[in-house]
Amino acid sequence: MRKRFIYPVFSLLILSCVESCYIPNSLYVFSPQTIPAGYQITKVEAVNCDPKTLHLTVEDPSFTIQSNGLIEARIPVTVATRGRTFSVRAQDNSGPGSEMKVHLVCSAKQERNENGQAILKRTKRRWSPPPINILENDKGPFPKQLETIVSDSDLKYNVYYTMEGPGVNQFPFEVFSLHKDSGVLTVYQTLDREEYPQFTLRINALDRQTHMPRDLPLDIVVAVDDVNDNKPEFQGKLEFTVPEQTADMVVGKVNATDRDDPNTDHVKIKFMLKDGLEYFALNPDTGVITTVSNKLDRETKDTHRVTVEIRDLKGAPNGLSNTATATITLADINDNPPTFTQTSYKASISENEGEKLILRIPVEDKDLINTPNWITKFVITKGNENGNFRIDTDPKTNDGLLYVTKPLDYEKTSNMKLEISAQNEAKLSGTTAQWMSIPVDVAVIDIDEGPEFLPPTVRYNVKENIPNGTVIGTYKAVDPETKSHNGITYYKASDPGSWVGVNRNTGELTVTNTIDRESPLVQDGIYNITVRAVDATSKSGIGTVILVVEDENDNKPLIPEELRMCEQTDDQLGSLVVVAEDNDLSPFSAPFIFSMPPVHDGNWDVKPHNETAALLMQKKKLPTGIYVVSIIAEDQQGFGGKQTAKMRICHCINGACMDKARSVVLGPLGILALLLPLFLLLLLGLLLIFFCSSKSEKILFDDTGYSSGILLPSNTEAPGDQVDSSLIILAKTGIEQAVKGSVKGSMVNAGWLGNKSTSTIGGYSVHDNGFQQNSGLNTMNKHTFSSSQFGQYGQHVGSQVFGNGMDHAQIVQSPAEFQNWRTNAFYLREKLIYLGNEMIEENECYADDLIHCYGYEGVGSAAGSVGCCSEHGDEGNLEFLDTLGPKFKTLSEISTMR
Template identity: 30%
Template structure:
């Protein structure tokens, strides 16, 4: 088989071509080192050449075979896109039009050689590469940048928070595609803004100095990206920077002294309004005032709030205080802004330091007029302990009262819900007027009866002080056990037992568990008590009883043997599901009777009976 090989001289070997061209060149170099039959003159094609087209590039010929006619054919993208052609007889290769290297940096061309006598391919498919030489025909261009951005006037010098990206599409790693980005112009010129590299395509904007909103509210920054080619090419973009006003002016009080008089032990709203002036932008945190106490308000009696509409300070008294005498209170109040203060001075950003820039302040004088203080009970709450049902007339409590403004006062009873006590107007002695019942609804769950007394001085106007007296009542055994329900139902068709609930209003140890007894010994013939001791008893019939009503006298004792005597009415009947007597069933037994006779019979059924005497219903 015949072997065809090509030799291509490359003018700038450092270029990075596509993988197809690179692989083809490696194979071609290997073939050159073995033997040669086909030789192609060097093809070196510069992009965007301004020449007359078609433009001769090279010629293909054979240095071994003589006296044989050949025809040539080339294929590939360079041919289909109309960039290259070949003279089929002479083997001359021509360029048909300019080539943009940024679109095609290399063409891989397939060629075939035919024997003109037989029209057969002399060799298998062969190829060569056309490498396009770059020229500097593209300037670097900005591809990522903000049209407009905003910075705070108080921004600390350094990074502005803005990145700019540019790109040059000429051949990589050459002077044609490497570039610089610089700030070529800015208005106004201060503070100085620079572009600093992050990587080969990206810079960030930074500055030295400080911004002053009053001097410049907007900056126009012109950036240039310029490559290193010959000749160098460049492009520019303009970025707008807006400055946001911050707190560069400290608020100042329009008035420096404030005085007033108020009465002690009272709360006051809007005593003063402190107007301030601030030259920063209204309704921003750099303009809004924030007031604070420098001295005089250690007890938190006073408060200053900011009116959100007028920016004034609203001074109020928010805590009561009792002054022994008329007293003058001296306050010192300062003002600052919500946003921290900064200022650009001689190109340097200055912060509030308490020396060069310190908050403005005012002096406030408040005269607290001493009023008629009310009498004070010592203590203001008193506890008294008393046994319930004690005989009235005994002194329960005598108060102690102190009044810094008066030595003459009288006493009165403010609240005595059960009318159980009286008070001496001069001494304040509290005496019982009635027996006190611990079980009364006026006594709370803790067995306490509460009253309120007052002491009134002779001032103008009179002042009144109060004392809460809690009378703790100790229980006695003054209640007897009693039935919760005096009438119960015993369901004869279900069981022979009914439980007897009992209550005693006394507290332990004067209540249950209870002991149960029959008051009539005859009842023991028909009934028994089981249980006969506990919080409730149980009544059990010893044998089936005729339906009707039975009266059973009972005796019940608490833990201290205090007895209660009551009669329990027990109705014996057939019951429905809810343990209620089935009246319809009872009526059905008397269906053979006349209506009048039936009602008489039922009335008799519900009359109390002695089971020893009545054997049938």
């Protein structure tokens, strides 16, 4: 199959939209196998080139090109069967220029088409033929003939042609067509290389009669040549971050792409920075942005925006371009140390105060807030050698907080001079500045302190069991202000065993009770007491006395009081390890020495087992039972003696001693569980007897002898209602000077008798001649009661003064006691007569201490006066109940019901 190529027409198809000087990328030309000198190969048409500055060059010295684009052979040239290729370049002043590859293809013969153009015709070779080139974005006119395809079989057979593939019967459709008779390949529309870079078409030559193939199928490639019709585009976000105060540091890389042919200059992009050149630089080939100055200060300007341009055709003026804004953010570095707002600070603190905030120190920092470059770390560089101070950072304000952690002593120092440095968590960078420090003066305020012991803790060595009264030492306190011991007294604050006494004036410590090192109050030989010192202003201080109790040999080794030994079933003799204990320390303790007393029963023997134990052995076979064994146990100082223990020889099972008889012992809950059913049965029987024997009947009340069914005199009267003072009738007798406030030295202010009335005090009737001994009168002693006390306790004075209602026969058991009772009764009787004759005219404050006579309150009332009840001197006479009137009628009926 042969192909006819129409190169002159195809090579001159140029898009009007191309801006730069342009020639096609490639050109295929059929030529003789031997090209003579001066043979015109083809003509190159340049588009958008300045004819005045256009310069055409060819790289193969066998050829030359004229200014009009005509290529000629300078010398005879032989074209090999594989063809020959050389480059042609077009360049003007508008840009980088363009390059074209010229491919020479050897042909067999030439024909002319209808227009008279030469058509090369050659025999189709089975190697892949060169592609047919079409310039993208060609605007026509369409349809446009590309080539004529002729098969070698058309010389012998009558054939027709068919074509298939993309652009024909595959998407995109109706792009190409092939004339079935002439084999002319035609294109119908503009092509976009970025969408369809090439088309592969399969052409068949078929017999017109049999429709069978007369030649092998031919694959034709239609390549779409690129034109610079796509601007370069930015890729990714143009946002970068770089530390401040840095030069020659990479900020970031600008990425760009171009959709044009990657094998052309259409995608070769140049990068350019339009502004910000005083701080940044942009590599034109790689797109890398770098800093050029160390004057980038975040505190002055933290964000920079620069314009970046990208242009293809290697940055030629006629190249397509695009611009964008890149944002460069300056990252903070610690180039600003914190600064103090003052040059010095002062604070004050009372002595003996601790864990107290005394000063807040503000600072300023220009670095980024809430970062390690801004957060301040305060350091006390001087004056805190004793650790009295602590400084923290307020997380909200970044201020320094100065605390006193250990109390200060005014007597030791009245002023503390500190030096405080303000630093950051991060180290300084990009600056020559240093951390700042300021002086802080802390004034200690003197206060009146209590005495203090020097030293606060004292230690004394003392032997146990030393005699009482032995002086241990003297522990004194001093006044911090005067440094004197005067006016200080001493007291024990704690002494768990009451072993030590403290002299109140001198602070001398003496033994008051036996000191025992083995006491649980002594821990590891140490016994602590505390002493309190109090000055004249009642301020106090505490000191600690540590007694190191030294051991004495006051404890002998002790063996258990009860021992058990298993009876041996064979002829062997039993033995037992006896362990002794001694609370003393070495050398007053183990190793112990064990022996038998000089006189013993001969049944036992003992020999050492270890330092604290002995082996007790039978000397002869003994039956089960309880024996008394005596052993001498002594410590290494020989202190000890004979000790007696009960030895029980018993039957054993698996080494455990078994009792001969066993019994079950019930605890309190067990006994209660056994007795509970008996109690329940007894209760049930009592209930049955009660229900069977009880019946409803009227119970008669005996109203004789002051039974509880009628109104009775009571000794539990509460204070009555307030009485109108106009109704009180005072006796018109003479009165002597009364004792003001209270009647001191009297037994009880029992009241006074007027002409009309008597009164009951504490359950006893009071008459002109003294007391009516209604319930018996007890013995009594002289006491002092004020008038207010009598008013408060008058309700119960009978039980408090005269006893608890007990008969005097129960109390008075001797003539002396009876005489004492009579003396007291006589005294009370005389006192009451004296008070009954008293008249109070000048000072009415004693009215409540005396018995009053009240006037008749029931004028005009059928009920009469309640006060009438006090007119009856005989408490046993109950006839007045019949004349009480309607006010107490109901109460009387209820009280006398039978």
